[in-house]
Amino acid sequence: MTVIHSPSADILLGLRAMGLLPDSAAVAGEPLAGGVSSDIWRVELPSRGAVCIKRALPKLKVAADWEAPVARNLYEARWMRQANAAVPGSAPALLGQDEATGTLAMEWLPPERHALWKTRLRDGHADPAFATEVARRLVRIHAATAADPALAACFPTDTIFHAIRLEPYLLATARAHPDLASPLQELADTTAATRRALVHGDVSPKNILAGAAGPVFLDAECAWWGDPAFDLAFCLNHLLLKCLWTPAARAAFLACFDALAAAYLAGVDWEPVAGLEQRAARLLPGLFLARVDGKSPVEYLTEEADKDRVRRVARPLLAVPVDRLAAVRAAWAEELEQ
Ligand SMILES: Nc1ncnc2c1ncn2[C@@H]1O[C@H](COP(=O)(O)OP(=O)(O)OP(=O)(O)O)[C@@H](O)[C@H]1O
Numbered sequence: 371m372t373v374i375h376s377p378s379a380d381i382l383l384g385l386r387a388m389g390l391l392p393d394s395a396a397v398a399g400e401p402l403a404g405g406v407s408s409d410i411w412r413v414e415l416p417s418r419g420a421v422c423i424k425r426a427l428p429k430l431k432v433a434a435d436w437e438a439p440v441a442r443n444l445y446e447a448r449w450m451r452q453a454n455a456a457v458p459g460s461a462p463a464l465l466g467q468d469e470a471t472g473t474l475a476m477e478w479l480p481p482e483r484h485a486l487w488k489t490r491l492r493d494g495h496a497d498p499a500f501a502t503e504v505a506r507r508l509v510r511i512h513a514a515t516a517a518d519p520a521l522a523a524c525f526p527t528d529t530i531f532h533a534i535r536l537e538p539y540l541l542a543t544a545r546a547h548p549d550l551a552s553p554l555q556e557l558a559d560t561t562a563a564t565r566r567a568l569v570h571g572d573v574s575p576k577n578i579l580a581g582a583a584g585p586v587f588l589d590a591e592c593a594w595w596g597d598p599a600f601d602l603a604f605c606l607n608h609l610l611l612k613c614l615w616t617p618a619a620r621a622a623f624l625a626c627f628d629a630l631a632a633a634y635l636a637g638v639d640w641e642p643v644a645g646l647e648q649r650a651a652r653l654l655p656g657l658f659l660a661r662v663d664g665k666s667p668v669e670y671l672t673e674e675a676d677k678d679r680v681r682r683v684a685r686p687l688l689a690v691p692v693d694r695l696a697a698v699r700a701a702w703a704e705e706l707e708q
């Protein structure tokens with residue numbers, strides 16, 4: 371028997387406000403698994419078939435003390451528009467957004483044709499060509515938005531970015547490692563003060579779909595006008611961590627790291643590339659340690675011995691920062707050989 375679910379009243383209100391659902395019409399759909407910060411549904415609209423609806427929750431499902439304003443749904447919608455303008459198809463097409471309910475509607479991307487990159491990586495399918503394309507698209511979005519500084523006014527999200535990125539990652543980690551509090555605080559300060567381009571804020575393999583035409587970025591609810599090095603470091607961090615999740619594919623993950631870093635740096639045209647690389651190389655150990663000792667640890671690192679490996683590499687790199695991404699990667703590769 372097929373169970374028909376009805377989306378929440380807020381989702382229905384949002385769809386009506388966006389003009390996607392006539393007042394009298396009913397709608398059926400199903401909740402999608404995976405979202406921790408939003409309700410996310412596949413809904414069948416009478417007028418256009420399947421669409422994807424996302425409604426921001428005021429409280430994230432991961433931690434009781436992690437709250438985030440629902441206005442982030444508006445900035446996610448704006449990010450999607452900018453990304454698609456810079457690189458068509460790099461985000462799902464936006465169908466509408468309703469500020470009152472914190473809801474957006476987007477094109478439905480069928481999972482049969484859009485594998486989650488995270489699932490591919492977990493299964494050991496780490497393809498440097500795909501990593502290169504992720505970097506190319508990301509850097510084109512950064513470059514296009516860096517060229518249009520007036521966009522900064524559309525993303526007044528410093529407070530949100532602080533609450534859902536800098537605080538739970540870097541500052542929570544500073545509390546767990548008091549002897550490194552000063553470099554971690556400095557990283558947070560430098561990042562907050564660097565305003566160059568439109569940042570996605572959550573460029574993680576769990577938010578990237580592998581479509582027929584290339585990578586599609588989802589989940590831009592941390593969108594922020596700030597430091598593009600954050601997106602680069604955030605994504606590279608996941609490729610380092612995956613070496614512990616699927617050790618058999620370690621060499622391929624490191625090859626993806628190299629490919630992604632090289633393709634990204636080759637596309638930086640809005641500032642001297644060495645400065646951007648230095649910021650990313652300094653953020654990376656902070657984010658690496660944060661996925662073990664911050665507020666949002668990765669779910670697949672459960673063994674204390676594995677966590678210690680991350681700590682052993684990240685801590686010295688925070689104490690004595692490096693300027694090159696290759697230096698972070700080399701320290702990790704060396705640890706993995708032990
Ligand atoms: N447009 C879409 N079409 C099809 N599936 C989608 C679409 N957008 C999101 N999904 C699916 O829903 C999942 C969760 O989406 P998203 O990451 O935007 O939500 P979230 O609540 O912010 O998640 P999280 O906080 O866990 O990262 C995605 O991993 C993907 O599987």
Ligand SMILES: [Mg+2]
Nearest residue numbers: 576577588589
């Ligand atoms: Mg997500």
